[in-house]
Amino acid sequence: MEKERKKYYFSTFDLILIAIIAGIGGVINGALMYTFIQPFKPLFIFLGPISWVPLSGLYVLWPIIARLLIRKRGAATLCGLIQGFVEMFAGSRLGLQPIFFAGMEGLFIDIGFELIKDKTKLFSSLLGAALANLVADEIYFFLYKMTSPFELSVGGLIAILSGIIFAGLLGWLIAKAIYNTGIIKVGNP
Amino acid sequence: MRKAIVYFKANSFFHKMDPTFKMIWIILISIFAFLKNVEPTYSSVINQLIIYIIVVIIALTLCKIGFIRYIKSMSLFIPTAIFILIYKALFYPYTTTKPFTSFYELSFIKITYEGLYEGTGVALRILILTSLSMIFMLTTEPKRLVQSLMQVAKLPYRIGYTLYTALRFIPLTYEEHKNITNAHLVRGVGFSKIGLFSKLNLLKSSVIPLLISGIRKAQDVSIAMDSRGFGAYKKRTIIDEIKVRNQDRIFVIITLFLLIFYIFFLIYYKI
Numbered sequence: 001m002e003k004e005r006k007k008y009y010f011s012t013f014d015l016i017l018i019a020i021i022a023g024i025g026g027v028i029n030g031a032l033m034y035t036f037i038q039p040f041k042p043l044f045i046f047l048g049p050i051s052w053v054p055l056s057g058l059y060v061l062w063p064i065i066a067r068l069l070i071r072k073r074g075a076a077t078l079c080g081l082i083q084g085f086v087e088m089f090a091g092s093r094l095g096l097q098p099i100f101f102a103g104m105e106g107l108f109i110d111i112g113f114e115l116i117k118d119k120t121k122l123f124s125s126l127l128g129a130a131l132a133n134l135v136a137d138e139i140y141f142f143l144y145k146m147t148s149p150f151e152l153s154v155g156g157l158i159a160i161l162s163g164i165i166f167a168g169l170l171g172w173l174i175a176k177a178i179y180n181t182g183i184i185k186v187g188n189p
Numbered sequence: 190m191r192k193a194i195v196y197f198k199a200n201s202f203f204h205k206m207d208p209t210f211k212m213i214w215i216i217l218i219s220i221f222a223f224l225k226n227v228e229p230t231y232s233s234v235i236n237q238l239i240i241y242i243i244v245v246i247i248a249l250t251l252c253k254i255g256f257i258r259y260i261k262s263m264s265l266f267i268p269t270a271i272f273i274l275i276y277k278a279l280f281y282p283y284t285t286t287k288p289f290t291s292f293y294e295l296s297f298i299k300i301t302y303e304g305l306y307e308g309t310g311v312a313l314r315i316l317i318l319t320s321l322s323m324i325f326m327l328t329t330e331p332k333r334l335v336q337s338l339m340q341v342a343k344l345p346y347r348i349g350y351t352l353y354t355a356l357r358f359i360p361l362t363y364e365e366h367k368n369i370t371n372a373h374l375v376r377g378v379g380f381s382k383i384g385l386f387s388k389l390n391l392l393k394s395s396v397i398p399l400l401i402s403g404i405r406k407a408q409d410v411s412i413a414m415d416s417r418g419f420g421a422y423k424k425r426t427i428i429d430e431i432k433v434r435n436q437d438r439i440f441v442i443i444t445l446f447l448l449i450f451y452i453f454f455l456i457y458y459k460i
Contacts (some may be wrong), residue, residue, distance in 0.1 A: 008347065012419055013411035015351040020403035023358035024396070027366070034265075036392075049276050058392075065400065078348070082355045088322075089195070089331050090359060096215060096322045143318075144273070145311045170393065177397050183404050 010078070014070050018079045021069070025062025025079070026086025030098070033058060049146055050155040053137055057159075057166030060132045063106040064125055064171030067113055069184060076113070076128070080106020101136050108132035121175075126168035133163025196330050201253035202436070203324060208334040209341040210437040215321045217444045218244065222317045225455065228310070229281070229289075229303030237313035244320045252328050259320075262327065266319040270312035277308030331356045333431070340431045347420055354410070358403075365402055369395045 010018070037055045044051040066079035083106075084099035112128025113121075137159035141151055178184060198204070203211065222240050225233065248254045254262075281289060281304025289301040335356070339349035373395065 008420055010347075011411070012414050013407060015347060016354060016407040016411045016414070017404060019351045019354035020358055020407050021400065023355040024362050024399055024403060026355065027359055027362045028396075048280070049273055069404075078351070082352050085334075085352055086355050086359060088326060089356060096212075096325055097318070144315060145307070174393060174396060174400070177393075178400055178404070181401060183401055 009074070010070075010072065014072065014075070017070060018066055018075060019082060021062055021066045022079045022082035023086050025065075025083045026088075026098075027090045029059050029062070029083065029102075030087035030090030047154070047158070048151075049144075050141070050151050050158070053155050053158045054162050055166065056137055057129065057133050057162035057164070057168075058170075059102075060105050060109070060129050060136070060163055060167035061171050061174075063102070063109050063132070064129055064167050065175055066106075067109055067128070068121060068125065068171065068175035069178065073110055073114065076109035077103065077106035080104070080109070101140070104139065105132040105136050108135050122168075122172050125172040126164050129163040129168030129171065130160045131163075133159045133167060195326070197258075197327060199253045199328075201251060201328065202440075203247075203252040203328040205434070206328070206440070207341060207431065207433045207437050208329050208337040210433060210441050211325060211329065214441050214444055215325055217441070217448055218321055219318065220448060221451065222314055224452065229287075229307040231306060234306050234309045234313070237310050237317065241313050241317050241320070244317055244324075248320055248324050252324050254324070254327055258327070259323070262323045263316070263319060266315060270315045273315065274305075274308035274312040277311060278304040280304070281307060336427075336429055337431050340427065341433060346425050350419075358406075361406075362399070362403075365399055366395065369398050 037052065037058070040055060041051050044054050047053065062083055063076035063080045067076040080102040081099065084102035087098040087102065088096060108131040109128035112131045113124045116124045116127050118124055134156055138152070138156060141147060141155060146152075146155070206214075218240075222237065225236055245259070248259055249256060278300050279298055281299075281301050287303070289299075289303045291299060292302050292305065293300040332353070335349055335353045338344040338352070339346055344352075373391070378391070378394070
């Protein structure tokens with residue numbers, strides 16, 4: 001049995017952990033995040049239709065956590081795709097689109113982690129989150145035709161900052177707190 | 190979960206349709222909506238409007254969603270669409286260098302025909318995409334979707350099982366989140382503070398216990414699964430076999446032909 005199991009890249013524990021993180025992320029993003037973000041939208045009303053961008057980084061948090069806890073290439077992409085499915089069934093207001101967006105975010109997080117290889121994983125998290133949020137938000141701008149120079153440039157810049165703060169940094173802090181509890185024993189993030 | 194946008198049982202064509210084929214059909218219809226860019230012209234609005242009307246007719250007839258349920262499920266998107274329409278109508282001249290025709294002017298506010306057309310086009314596109322998503326969500330049972338992805342789309346069963354586990358954990362996650370929030374409230378940590386950073390701190394303090402309890406569950410479940418030989422064989426046996434109906438295939442093929450015809454039409458008439 002042990003011999004057979006080794007041929008899989010992700011162990012059963014990895015897959016179940018991805019499923020659980022994606023499940024939590026999908027529920028929070030799909031059903032709770034919208035109501036969480038709404039009260040803060042008036043703060044950014046001057047941004048017009050892109051007033052949601054400053055907090056969009058929160059949507060990228062979960063694949064970052066999965067990547068930091070599992071520490072394998074592709075973990076963020078798989079987590080993103082599954083999270084998209086859960087988000088859809090948890091009542092996301094965007095329906096099928098989260099599968100595409102969350103999958104894309106996961107992919108760019110994995111790319112970010114491959115671009116910088118630091119021991120603490122902090123800079124990889126920040127880069128991955130910034131890249132993922134930027135790409136996802138820009139695709140969203142094009143999809144809904146928010147393509148004026150203001151929306152693309154200012155929106156892009158805010159997306160990077162939001163990704164760094166609300167996904168990269170927050171994700172890293174959460175993963176560090178989990179490692180500190182000793183429940184996962186594979187070094188520090 | 191929002192009750193307006195979750196699966197409901199009914200005996201309609203779309204409820205019986207194979208989820209993988211349904212996904213392909215939705216992608217094809219989305220291509221219809223995206224093939225022609227939303228432009229500040231009257232014809233662009235008509236183009237989006239025709240697609241939207243077709244989608245609504247399908248939702249009401251082939252999906253048996255019902256008008257009230259449809260409006261309820263769309264209640265979140267209609268304000269968004271209206272907001273984008275108003276924004277585009279008011280600020281179009283500030284977002285383009287192209288010439289425009291004024292409809293109404295008052296100080297810096299310039300409502301233009303082009304802005305109204307573009308705003309309506311974008312609003313309709315939002316309604317098309319969200320209606321398609323609603324059709325999928327309201328008519329697809331999560332369990333059947335996973336089975337179809339494994340059997341029809343040939344998704345590896347380990348990945349399919351991961352997806353299924355994630356879906357199975359939704360109610361447990363809800364329950365766990367509720368318990369943690371109640372525990373916070375008992376200890377005087379609640380939703381009284383409304384600042385962004387206090388809310389983020391609250392999010393962090395509920396996410397960490399949620400994840401730790403999730404990791405504990407993952408350890409138990411993975412040990413149980415490994416001890417039962419999960420993943421020992423490349424193929425697995427299936428109890429509920431999914432059979433794709435010929436009607437599903439024909440429906441998707443007809444949509445594909447219509448799409449090809451539409452592409453030729455756009456190229457031939459250079460619209």
